Amino acid sequence: MELVGGIRLVKTLPCLADPGKIIVIGETDATLDGVLPLLNAILPNVVSYHSFSGVMTLRRRPGLITLYPDKVMITQVADVEEGLALLAAMRDLLNRTWTRRDEIQPRHEGRLVPRPLDVYELLPRTNCRACGEATCMAFAFGLLESRHRPEQCPSLADPAYAAQRQALADMLEQAGDIPGERNLNAL
Numbered sequence: 001m002e003l004v005g006g007i008r009l010v011k012t013l014p015c016l017a018d019p020g021k022i023i024v025i026g027e028t029d030a031t032l033d034g035v036l037p038l039l040n041a042i043l044p045n046v047v048s049y050h051s052f053s054g055v056m057t058l059r060r061r062p063g064l065i066t067l068y069p070d071k072v073m074i075t076q077v078a079d080v081e082e083g084l085a086l087l088a089a090m091r092d093l094l095n096r097t098w099t100r101r102d103e104i105q106p107r108h109e110g111r112l113v114p115r116p117l118d119v120y121e122l123l124p125r126t127n128c129r130a131c132g133e134a135t136c137m138a139f140a141f142g143l144l145e146s147r148h149r150p151e152q153c154p155s156l157a158d159p160a161y162a163a164q165r166q167a168l169a170d171m172l173e174q175a176g177d178i179p180g181e182r183n184l185n186a187l
């Protein structure tokens with residue numbers, strides 16, 4: 001039996017991480033509490049999982065998917081049409097996983113790796129565009145997705161940013177421990 005009958009698109013917002021793109025927010029018609037520990041056990045692209053609040057973030061290329069008990073939020077979406085397709089793919093992934101619940105050993109331990117905001121706070125935050133991105137937040141997403149390296153931000157080479165540079169290196173090393181990455185469509 002299916003867990004989720006549908007994920008209804010309820011809102012779109014401008015995506016600060018990628019100007020011109022949108023964030024889509026969908027509501028599920030069933031609670032996701034039971035399926036998140038299963039996803040946590042099998043998906044290679046879990047960025048963070050907080051079991052106490054039932055919130056999981058998945059990395060996709062590009063952007064992130066955050067699952068709440070009754071909601072799905074996807075960043076860096078091209079348009080509503082792509083958003084609807086991604087929400088449908090998410091519903092299918094949830095249902096496929098739920099169907100296999102008897103054979104998957106749920107993983108309840110949380111995972112916590114840097115969020116884009118954590119990375120952003122270590123950047124100069126001047127939006128000077130020297131790295132090729134329109135904003136420092138977009139660069140932060142690029143660092144977490146391994147599209148960028150810290151050296152591409154010339155301002156970080158300034159000795160005044162030595163501490164931030166070191167913290168950034170530590171943070172990205174931690175993020176690099178996540179095995180493999182796959183697009184949602186490939187799941």
Ligand code: SF4
Nearest residue numbers: 128129131136139153
């Ligand atoms: S070069 Fe550095 S300071 Fe300038 S926008 Fe990129 S990340 Fe921000």
